[in-house]
Amino acid sequence: LRMEEDDPINRPLAVILVAQREGQSEETLYMYPFTYCDPPTPIPSTPPINRGFPSVPSTGSSIGSMGNALSVLRLGGTSLFGGGGTQPSSGFLNRKEPKEQPRPTIHYPREMYHAQATTMQTTFGISTSMLASILCVKKACLDHVLELKIDNIRFAGYAKQVTAHKRKEDNEMLMIMDEEEEEEDRDDDDEGLEIMRRNRKEEKNEVKNEDDEDIDDETTEEIEDGKMKMKDDDDKSEIEEEEKEGKRKEEIAKISMFGINFILPPNTEQHVICSFQRLAKKLSIAINEMQKQNNYLEDELVVIDQVTNEIEAEANASKMSYASRRPYERIREKSLLCQTLTKVFDDVIETGVVQVFIDRLIDVSFCVESRALRFASLPPRSRADLDRLVSHLRPYHGLILLKDVWPNPDPNPSVALLLKHCTPEKSIIDISAATGIPILQVLLIVRHLLLWARVIIIYPLSNNNVYTSSTFTKAPLVDPTFMSTEWSEDQIANALAFFNPYATLSKFVDPTEVLVEQQVRGRLMTHLLRHQLVMQLHRYYYMMEPSSRYPIGVPKKQLPDSLMRMIKASKLIHFQFEGFVADITALELEKSSYGKVAKKLSLFLILAPLLNGQHHIEDMMYRLNATRKTILTVIDVYSLIIADFLRPDEISALSIY
Amino acid sequence: MTPPKHRFRPKSITLSSVDEIEPIDENEIPPPCVIGRPIRSPVEKSEISRIFADFLTFNVPKLTAIIYAEFDKDYGPTVRYQVPENKQAISKETFNSFSALILPKEDLLNRMIKVIFKECKIIGHPIGLDCPTYPRGRHIFNMCFIVPKDSSADCMYEPLVQKLNEYLVDMEQECFFLTKRPEDVKGLMNQIFDKVNEKGECVIKVTDLTTMHLRLCPAYRGVEPPVVSLYMVPMLIRKIRTEEYDRIIEKMDVLSQKIIPEIDGVRCVREIAMKVSIDADLVLRCVRNLIFYECVQLVPLLLYANTYVATEKLHPFYHDQTLIQECLDFVGLQGSEVNPKYSDVFRLYLSLRCGMTLRKWVEAYDPRSYGVDERRFIQFGMFHRFLRKLSVYPLAKNRISCTGKLSRACDGTQSIEDLAVAHSIQPEILLELLTESNRFEFICK
Structure with a gap:
């Protein structure tokens, strides 16, 4: 197994946030990363399909294309009736038809699905409105994981029913005095926000007016008239917008569902799909919880709507397409939720370990095992593999930490204690004895660390251990991005050559050497084990x-x-x-x-x-x-x-x- | 975004790791036919399993239902027909939730759409037909296959669904089959359901002009064939019945027709190319194709200079009586009086360790005195993955400061065989040269 630069198979392609408001059509609120197609590319008219599927593939055919039977079908053949040479088609063509009866023809869409003015074409050949309409499932399927495959794109995600925000007035009976005070504070805050918003608007208007006035001074009367009219219009639309906003706020309060989905390549492994579904589920539940408490989602929607409306207005004014304004990037600047989703996606791509706070409160942590292991430059494994590994774990095994830094700010005290005592010479029994944590709990912590791709399991270093170079081919030996710079390639090559064919640790460390040299070799041994360049042979x-x-x-x-x-x-x-x-x-x-x-x-x-x-x-x-x-x-x-x-x-x- | 090239997970496999390809299911590996003598005939796994050239199809989930959905002018999306009729394939609620996917907006027409939800997978290929005689001017329909969720081999049904729906388009164009002959549609669905589940294929004459041919094609375990080197030895792994031999060979392309009789488990690709006087590159591609269709498997060339090591996969051999018997039958030295004993053979396998070439091992253990032919012994082990061939990976010292092409190539990722092929030199000579230069370290993997 040779590891690829970046495993393209299990790498997600995008994350999408969709939502549906009651009585309205579905919307794609956010998508990351998003490539803007401007001007929107017209849908390529789907070529008619060659029906003659080769039922017995001839050995002469190209292998790569056979692996992708569907795309072969899509590309092959130009005539619906010509391909494949199946009997009926030619028969049909030769037949004498009564000309007056019209024949059905296959319908090919000429334009992309365009439900809203904000619809954009994605690089996946599906418009954002279409994405929304397929990913927003009906009520019966809410609170369930979702998996779809459309031609060559996979979607994995979770659709969540939104719980209405519990306003505190509803629970008046249960309220205690302190909370009432808090509420007052909150109301004050809200008022303050309102005032600020109003001020900001006024400021804007003022700026506009000033600008207009400046221009007015220099222009002729005719233009002035026109300008004045436009200004009037502006004012009117301004008022209308304000009215609209008020209405929309009420409408938004009835958001019925939302969904977080990941787009994955077609050949993604099942266990990876499952982990993305779990991640989407975790995020959805956390968002819904914040919605319940703080009206988080609806507030975010207000922000997103504001930006969308602004951009729409701009696009209309400048007669440019909506997409040319790069809406999702501007949404990302404003919306906290979209920033969080962006971070989730980037973290998955980079480290495989997600740690975000929803609304700065709920901590959502997740580990996509295969990506986390790839980040640690280890062969990717599924959760099932890790569970199998755990079943082989015995108290005499030891651990090597993959990273020194423990990212969680407040870990469980026993985990922190265990990590302190974690050295390659110590077995789980030794760790248990040193820390006073019962063996069972140590094993549980080790399992936890394994699932989060923090440790690898070894047999503790001892002089009798026999090692040989491992079968895992890794290139290059020294990974400049990740491996420590402590060891040069030559040192590693030298050590690996030492374990060819195989040797005991005591031979490698050589007790006759000076102590410093012995320690250096011990550390080198740990390094080799950590990167799985050597493996231990047991008798x-x-x-x-x-x-x-x-x-x-x-x-x-x-x-x-x-x-x-x-x-x-x-x-x-x-x-x-x-x-x-x-x-x-x-x-x-x-x-x-x-x-x-x-x-x-x-x-x-x-x-x-x-x-x-x-x-x-x-x-x-x-x-x-x-x-x-x-x-x-x-x-x-x-x-x-x-x-x-x-x-x-x-x-x-x-x-x- | 460029669409991914391969639908299946491509595995990059180096020469050295060919013998380590993890089979998905141990039992799935067809038996070898070494030196013209098949070891074990293919085990009939399921009714759908077939022999050579028809390709084995294992682990195919059975269809749970076929539904025919269409857009009704009054009720909107509806399931018009379903088989089996007595059992509800999907609940009304589920169908309503996914009706936007089963009968989608026009953007998604003519695409394969698979919905995976709860316990089932619905594979469909919606199509819209335009004709002024239809009530709405357009007839949108989708005949979906429903398979259980637990298997991942269901992608085999995808081309089938696509083809089926295209047949339906043809028949609708021919005689308004879908809209005017409901009883025939039901009958057709029943026939497809029964035959595909039973045999994995069906040939149904539906109308005078249309005969429907559907067949499940295997997914080939989703593994891309490995890169084949000139020095690999192809071994036939399917038994061809003698009476069928000519017929099967006749069906193949010209290149395979020439090459297959030359595959004997001893000659490497290059030797085969020389024997049939065809360009080695063409032979390589053909062999790669044959690997893809699971007709042959590659084994490294048996060389006495190679080092073979027993792996942990030897452990099941300790108990497996059928395998033991098969091994004892196979490894025996032809013309020898001594019959090999299980305990000796097993000990011999265990004694294959790193740091000892086959030549030295033969000298030390003298397998022929136990009645064991070491060539067959090694090949049997390689085939069943009891053994692994170790390759030497040269690593240049001070590689960064090196300027030579070869030194830079020696980064510990290419085995001596790969380098030898690249520089057209015998591997042993290359190894000798590198050792003499004293500028390389060697890693054995």
């Missing part, structure tokens, strides 16, 4: 029949009954191995004392169920609470019926492939 054991080249010798004496009974009684060994075990034990008895042999045999019998290639020696040490040496001695004794295997464990297999 696994399989119980096997003896090799035909090294058969078990024939013991001189039979195994004493007491030991034989031990073997029979344990029931942990498959019966086909009982004879071999007995023979090896009998041979061992010729070399060492009965006590030692009995001890080894008993340990072997406990160990036997783990010799199935699923448990590495570290796992055995943890399970049996034994030292490496004890286990190795036993395995050595019974080595004729044990085959060992050096391979990466499930954790690195899941992380790297």
